[in-house]
Amino acid sequence: MKYPFEYGGVVTGVAFCNREKEIGDLLRAMENAEKLFVFSERRYGKTSLVRAALGKLPRKGCLWAYVDLWPTGGEATFVTSVAKAITESMSTSVGKVLETAKKFFGSLSPSVTADEEGKPVLTFGLGKQARVGPALDEVLETPARIAAKGGPRVVVVPDEFQQILEYGSDHVERKLRSVIQNHHQVSYLFLGSRKHLIPKMVLDRNRPLYRAGGHYPLGPIAEKHWQPFIHQRFVAGDKGIDRRCVHEICELTQGHPFYTQHLCHVLWELCEPKSGINTEMLQAAVKVLLDRESYAYTTLWESLTLSQKRFLKGLAGETTGVKVFAGEFVSRHGLSSASSAQRAAQALLAKDIIDRDNGSFLITDRFLRQWIQSVQSA
Ligand SMILES: Nc1ncnc2c1ncn2[C@@H]1O[C@H](COP(=O)(O)OP(=O)(O)O)[C@@H](O)[C@H]1O
Ligand SMILES: [Mg+2]
Numbered sequence: 365m366k367y368p369f370e371y372g373g374v375v376t377g378v379a380f381c382n383r384e385k386e387i388g389d390l391l392r393a394m395e396n397a398e399k400l401f402v403f404s405e406r407r408y409g410k411t412s413l414v415r416a417a418l419g420k421l422p423r424k425g426c427l428w429a430y431v432d433l434w435p436t437g438g439e440a441t442f443v444t445s446v447a448k449a450i451t452e453s454m455s456t457s458v459g460k461v462l463e464t465a466k467k468f469f470g471s472l473s474p475s476v477t478a479d480e481e482g483k484p485v486l487t488f489g490l491g492k493q494a495r496v497g498p499a500l501d502e503v504l505e506t507p508a509r510i511a512a513k514g515g516p517r518v519v520v521v522p523d524e525f526q527q528i529l530e531y532g533s534d535h536v537e538r539k540l541r542s543v544i545q546n547h548h549q550v551s552y553l554f555l556g557s558r559k560h561l562i563p564k565m566v567l568d569r570n571r572p573l574y575r576a577g578g579h580y581p582l583g584p585i586a587e588k589h590w591q592p593f594i595h596q597r598f599v600a601g602d603k604g605i606d607r608r609c610v611h612e613i614c615e616l617t618q619g620h621p622f623y624t625q626h627l628c629h630v631l632w633e634l635c636e637p638k639s640g641i642n643t644e645m646l647q648a649a650v651k652v653l654l655d656r657e658s659y660a661y662t663t664l665w666e667s668l669t670l671s672q673k674r675f676l677k678g679l680a681g682e683t684t685g686v687k688v689f690a691g692e693f694v695s696r697h698g699l700s701s702a703s704s705a706q707r708a709a710q711a712l713l714a715k716d717i718i719d720r721d722n723g724s725f726l727i728t729d730r731f732l733r734q735w736i737q738s739v740q741s742a
Contacts, residue, residue, distance in 0.1 A: 368597035369629040371622050375412045376419075381621070382589035383413050386582065390417040390553065394519045399544045399552045399577030401525070403562035405719055405728050407622035408582055410555045414521055421519070427510065428519040429453040433527040439496045442528065442536055444488040446503050447472055450520075451486060454510070461486050468506055472499060500535065504543045511549035518550045525554040526561045537565070537572040544576045552577065560713060560720040584619030587611060594628055601632065604640030612646055616730070623730045627653065654735050661735045664717070673740070674698050675708035676717070676727065680736035685724045 370379050390413070393400045402410055418428050431449035436442045447469045454468075455461045465474035465486060472488040479485050490499060511518040528536045544552060554577070556562035565573050591610050598605040613631075617623040630649040635641055654661075665673065678697035679688065686693060688709065689702045699705045709725060712718045717732075718725045727733040 371625040404582035
């Protein structure tokens with residue numbers, strides 16, 4: 365049986381809730397060959413949203429290359445990943461892949477081999493002696509070459525873009541800057557999941573991508589969109605849920621798409637057919653979720669220093685937007701000084717446990733926040 369609430373992977377079709385305004389915004393950006401940095405916390409729905417928007421592009425005269433940078437660790441893998449994405453976007457059939465690869469990226473020694481299931485996979489290799497610089501130029505110039513002279517409209521989507529900060533040099537960032545400025549025909553949508561890093565890359569004068577494009581922060585999904593989405597799914601399974609319960613779910617998760625779906629999934633499992641959700645069930649579902657995560661949360665908690673723990677406890681217990689470096693917060697939560705709070709925040713940011721939020725911070729995992737409140741603040 366397929367469960368009605370999906371959490372984890374990319375969601376499509378009926379499993380995809382609303383985002384109509386965002387889809388419209390992105391389609392317009394793509395039409396106008398804009399360069400846009402789309403960012404939010406992890407699991408907020410960036411990949412699903414962009415995929416939904418790409419799916420609405422006209423089939424004819426339009427070409428898009430989606431490249432996941434998450435597995436890349438340096439310029440060489442960046443180059444081969446982008447080359448692969450571009451090649452695949454242009455190949456109408458599997459048989460054509462190698463031909464296309466040779467035509468555009470002959471210098472990257474393309475080859476097609478079979479995977480375990482016998483399916484063909486395209487690989488590129490940068491010879492050990494080869495210099496990455498020219499290959500980087502070649503790959504990044506290709507979208508504009510394809511779009512030139514009445515060619516198709518081209519959209520390039522690098523996902524998990526903050527990964528390039530791990531490369532150890534800013535070559536890719538610098539090259540991208542010139543590419544972005546000169547490719548008038550090509551649209552670039554850069555997706556990033558380190559909410560605090562992306563604005564930094566674009567708004568810091570000292571960085572190569574300073575003002576290289578617009579930025580588009582992706583927000584949560586509003587309760588008014590979750591209401592029908594969640595309701596319909598319960599009803600289809602012969603289970604009931606009222607508006608108030610959906611409202612409570614949205615309050616608990618703050619509309620965060622992944623956590624909303626995850627909580628709904630647990631609730632749906634707890635609820636017998638022909639019965640309905642009530643507040644007690646909702647509390648039970650939260651408990652189930654926290655118990656499931658308890659091992660991971662405990663491990664994480666034990667890896668933190670005392671002042672990091674205190675900082676997190678303070679953040680979990682206070683209302684959003686609290687001024688964490690103010691004397692009051694610092695003394696209320698047993699932090700020795702504002703600078704110790706600052707160090708704790710830096711370390712937690714680097715570990716992706718917290719993120720910047722309107723001059724304050726938030727705990728990125730909504731249920732970790734709940735867990736800290738219920739287990740650690742006792
Ligand atoms: N529009 C949406 N409708 C319903 N669920 C969504 C939506 N967008 C995201 N989600 C939920 O969030 C999860 C993560 O989505 P994903 O697109 O991978 O986020 P990101 O790319 O920002 O990490 C999905 O598995 C799904 O549970
Ligand atoms: Mg993603």
